[in-house]
Amino acid sequence: MYKFTFFSLTFFTLISCSEKRETISPENTGIVEAVYASAVLEPYDYYNVNASASGILEERLVNEGDTVDKGELLFHLTDITSRLNEESARLSLALAKANYEGDGNLLAEVNAEIQTAKLKLLNDSLNFFRQKELFERNVGSKAEYDARELAYNVSKEQYGVLQKRKKRTEKELKTQMKQAQNAVESSNVRSGDYTLSSRMNGLVYAVFKEPGEYVTMQETIAIVGSADEFLVDLSVDEVDIGRIRKDQKVIVKLEAFPNQVFEARVSKIFPKMEDRTQTFRVQAVFDTIPENFYMGLTGEANIVIAEKEKTLVIPRDYLVDGKHVETTEGRKEVKTGLVSMSHVEIISGLSAGDKLFKPE
Missing domain, CATH: 2.40.420.20 (conserved putative lor/sdh protein from methanococcus maripaludis s2 fold)
Known part of the structure; x- marks a missing residue:
């Protein structure tokens, strides 16, 4: 019981x-089956403004938020080293011209030596042939004849050497002058690198340097990009990247717009994993671009795989x-x-x- x-x-x-x-x-x-991704808003097209040579920021012609046209001047840089190189190039060119075509040019010196050698050759030639004629008539000694012949041959050889030296010197001076001209032109081209212009019509999103600061080639001075066209930059985990395809729908929520949902489409898949984040980068373009978007806005997104x-x-x-x-x-x-x-x-x-x- x-x-x-x-x-x-x-x-x-x-x-x-x-x-x-x-x-x-x-x-x-x-x-709806979707892949999660973190999202960052970027201009549709933008670039970092970098100088092609190091220098001091002399003049800043734009500020954050300014709209700019393609070719508009943004910054002016100066560099003492560049100026010194340019001046040295001009001095080298002046010296090369003086050596080639100035009053005391090196060719004038060679020509003077040639003229002297020519007169000596003429004199030794007369003495030799006169002595030769006498010797053939049994007048004078063999030693005297040999001495006149040797002097004539030495003068002839010296005259030929100076003629070759003239040609070589002329060629060298021409080359030096051409090299100096090239150096001046090159320094002029490099000096143009210190004026930075906009590569596109757009908006100045950021400026990182102030007048008087030193700028290297590796440093970004500013960011310029599209003013009213944006895309969303997505970070996708490596376990999900194989499921992503172009034109898939993307549902985007941004922290700055908590009550709104935006739709986009996958436009580009970058094939290399980002080393820093260990994720793959995917870009998506908005179907309709709302107003008041700003570069760098963050949020999250769902890439629709199937529904x-x-x-x-x-x-x-x-x-x-x-x-x-x-x-x-x-x-x-x-x-x-x-x-x-x-x-x-x-x-x-x-x-x-x-x-x-x-x-x-």
Whole structure:
């Protein structure tokens, strides 16, 4: 009798606990499967303004928020080293011109030596041929004849050497003058690098340097970009990137607009993982661009992978080990389909009238 009473009490308790558990039924409704991504707003087109040479920021012609036209001057930089190089190039050119075509040019010196050598050659030539004529008539000694011949040959050789030296010197002076001209032109081109102009019609989003500050080639002076066209820059986890395709719909929520939802489309998928964040970069363009957008606004986005307007779904937390549910008739195995943040599609194994327990 005691044992029977205990069994009856236990059975009653189990029935009572089961009756207290809440049940739900699957719903026929829509479901959207999406990939989560963090979002940052950027101008559709923008670039960092960098100097092509280091220098001191002499003049700042724009401020944050200014609209600029393509070719409009933004900044002017100066560099003492560049100025000294330019002056040195001009001095080198002046010296090269003087050496080539000035009053005391090197060619004049060579020409004077050639003239002297020519006169000496003429004199030695006369002496030699006169001595030769006498020697042929047995007048004079052989030693005197040999001396005249040697002097003539030496003068002739020296004259030829000076002629070659003149040609070589003229060529060298011309080359030096051309190199000096090139150096001046190059310094003029480099000096133009210190005037920075806008590459596009747009808006100045940021300026990072003030007049008087030193700027290197690696430093960004400002950011210029599209004034009214924006895109959203998305960071997608590596486990999800394989599911992203161009033209997929993107639902965007921004911190600055808590009560608004914006729609965009995937426009570009960057194939390399970002080393710093270990995520993949994806860009999306807005279907309609709202007003009052600003560069750098942050938020979150859902990239729609698939969606159905009407299908059988249950809450995700009612699913056990990914393929079972607990019903009033016992545990059942189900086949699932799309999965959203909160619900999962049931393809088979349940009907709309089934009652489900939430797993304990």
